[in-house]
Amino acid sequence: xxxxxxxxxxxxxxxxxxxxxxxxxxxxxxxxxxxxxxxxxxxxxxxxxxxxxxxxxxxxxxxxxxxxxxxxxxxxxxxxxxxxxxxxxxxxxxxxxxxxxxxxxxxxxxxxxxxxxxxxxxxxxxxxxxxxxxxxxxxxxxxxxxxxxxxxxxxxxxxxxxxxxxxxxxxxxxxxxxxxxxxxxxxxxxxxxxxxxxxxxxxxxxxxxxxx
Numbered sequence: 001x002x003x004x005x006x007x008x009x010x011x012x013x014x015x016x017x018x019x020x021x022x023x024x025x026x027x028x029x030x031x032x033x034x035x036x037x038x039x040x041x042x043x044x045x046x047x048x049x050x051x052x053x054x055x056x057x058x059x060x061x062x063x064x065x066x067x068x069x070x071x072x073x074x075x076x077x078x079x080x081x082x083x084x085x086x087x088x089x090x091x092x093x094x095x096x097x098x099x100x101x102x103x104x105x106x107x108x109x110x111x112x113x114x115x116x117x118x119x120x121x122x123x124x125x126x127x128x129x130x131x132x133x134x135x136x137x138x139x140x141x142x143x144x145x146x147x148x149x150x151x152x153x154x155x156x157x158x159x160x161x162x163x164x165x166x167x168x169x170x171x172x173x174x175x176x177x178x179x180x181x182x183x184x185x186x187x188x189x190x191x192x193x194x195x196x197x198x199x200x201x202x203x204x205x206x207x208x209x210x211x212x
Contacts, residue, residue: 001026001027001028002026002027002028002050002051002113002116002117002120003028003029003030003048003049003050003051004021004027004028004029004030004049004050004051004052004053004116005029005030005031005032005044005046005049005051005052005053005077006018006029006030006031006032006052006053006082007032007036007052007053007054007055007058007063007066007082008031008053008054008055008058008082009034009036009055009058009059010055011033013055013105014031014032014033015031017029017031017053017082017105018030018031020109020112021109021112021113023109024109024113027113030049032044034058034059035059035061036058036059036061036066037061038066038069041066041069041070042069046070046073046075046077047075047076047077049075049077050076050077050078050116050120051077051078051079051080051116051119051120052067052070052077052078052079052080053080053082053103053112053116054066054067054070054079054080054081054082055081055082055083056081056083056085056087056090056166056168057083057085057166057167057168057171062165062166063081063166064081064090064093064094064097064099064166065166067079067081067094067097067098067099068097068098071097071098071099072098078100078116078119078120079098079099079100080099080100080101080102080103080115080116080119080125081094081099081101081102081103082102082103082105083102083103083104083105083168084104084105084106085168085169085170085171086168086169086170086180087102087168088127088129088130088133090168090199091126091130092197092198092200093198093199093200095124100119100123100124100125101115101119101124101125101126102125102126102127103115103116103125150193151193152190152193152194152206152211155176155186156186156189156190156193157211157212158176159172159176159183159186159187159190160190160202160203160206160211160212161212162175162176163187163199163202163203164203164212169183169184169187187199187202190202194206
């Protein structure tokens with residue numbers, strides 16, 4: 001029997017995921033209702049679960065921060081981000097925190113369970129696009145960057161502020177009324193200017209230099 005805990009602030013997603021996955025006789029699903037507080041996470045016995053499917057944005061709560069609290073506890077439960085957004089920019093941070101990858105809410109029951117079973121074997125669930133971008137970044141990274149000493153533009157500062165709040169590229173695009181591609185281009189520029197390769201590094205450097 002595989003025991004799964006679903007943490008999502010949308011009732012339809014919680015109950016829908018439970019209904020779909022429990023059509024498999026080897027799966028049992030519990031759903032955790034909000035509010036999602038640090039105190040609540042401390043009370044839950046994660047030893048009883050094999051995997052946690054956690055949405056990244058839980059209202060005012062950052063799912064990655066919540067996942068960090070879960071993975072810091074002593075248990076074998078695997079935490080997987082469960083989202084409808086592109087979270088490739090967060091993968092390095094997520095993996096470093098012990099999160100075993102990302103599962104899209106649009107995946108079929110068979111694929112979701114397949115991903116979970118791979119995670120239970122200690123494998124990391126990564127998308128093809130993420131691995132491709134990672135290889136390209138390592139292959140084409142150049143020590144000399146034209147924009148190295150250029151200051152961030154006002155738009156780039158606004159985007160970085162939303163990154164600090166834990167928003168995905170799509171959510172930032174929606175909030176600032178820009179296209180997702182524009183956000184991606186701006187993040188690339190920010191990374192180059194700050195000499196970093198991840199969102200977490202960008203926020204830390206920006207804070208240390210007084211940009212944020």
